[in-house]
Amino acid sequence: MATSETDVIILYDIPSTVPGNAWSANTWKTRFALNYKGIPYRTQWVEYPDIAPLLTSLGVSPNTPSTWTFPYTLPAIYDPRTRTVLMDSIKIARYLDETYPDTPAVLPSETRVLQHAFQPSLFSTVHEKLVPLVLAPCIEKLNPPSALYFRETREVLLGCKVEAISPPEKRAEQWAALEKGFSVLASWFEAAGDGRLLLSGGGPAGDASRVSHADISIAGILIWVRIILEEESEEWRRIESFDGGRWKRYLGFFEQWADISR
Incomplete structure (x- = not known):
């Protein structure tokens, strides 16, 4: 190549x-x-x-x-x-x-329907629950032109200041909803009954030859939240602890493909 x-x-x-x-x-x-x-x-x-x-x-x-x-x-x-x-x-x-058919497939034809259907389910179950908790911290990580654009467009969408979607009095409830969402996501893995780390299989340690777009989508959410909340923060540590540490193990598996040098 x-x-x-x-x-x-x-x-x-x-x-x-x-x-x-x-x-x-x-x-x-x-x-x-x-x-x-x-x-x-x-x-x-x-x-x-x-x-x-x-x-x-x-x-x-x-x-x-x-x-x-x-x-x-x-x-x-x-x-x-x-x-x-x-x-x-x-x-x-x-x-x-x-x-590039000589590379490992992440969206094989026989799974495309289910993988497409998975995306809105993942959004409503976990991603949507994260939005109130991480939207304001996202702005802090952006360069000035993007920060202004991000704030203005999201506030038009929300009809309020970004900070208003997660006031102190609602955060406990929002965190509880997020933890419940992750538990629902974990239950989808557990339904296989084989202790798999990935949706696509691979057992507790994962299998580098069996990674799907759906698996990558979860990893994308996790690395985004770790970056925005910061790895040493109490909030990220809390997410890592959900479901017996499943999500810490999950993102750890994807570190081998987290190259940002290019």
Whole structure:
């Protein structure tokens, strides 16, 4: 596989002030997939206000609007080998599987329906519960142009200040809802009855040959929250302790594909 600068895939990601820049749950999904597959790529950092102009200039069709989806979002990739531009991590995963069939598949055809169905379930069960707790800390990790854009767009969506969605008197209730959400997620794994670490199988230690996009999606959420809350914080330690430490073990398994050097 060629690795010259002009041949490699460009991953469009959102910069921040954290070490290594990468922080977003959604862009981590594609970064994990590229690293897992061993596909050479380089990162082009794009501040929030520049995402729509960039993707429009590249001819990307906008997302269908929904409550938490904006017309143009990252991750996106450009593959110079095929002159293909794609937005949305699950579409990118399918493209990478089909275009680079000699790499391990994360979205095989026989699981695509279930993996697509998993995404809204994961959002409503865990991701949505995290939003009130981490939205304001996200702003603190962004560069000024992105921080302003992020705040303004989210406050229009929420109809209030970002800080108002998690006032002190509600935080205990919100944390309880989050812990319950993670427990529901854990129950999906436990339903297999074999002690698996990953949704796709692999036993308690995981299996590097059996990683799905659904697994990567969970890892993306976890690494996002660890970065935003900070690894040594009491809040992150609390999440690590949920479900007997399952999520600490889970993210630990994905550290082997958490390269942010490119």
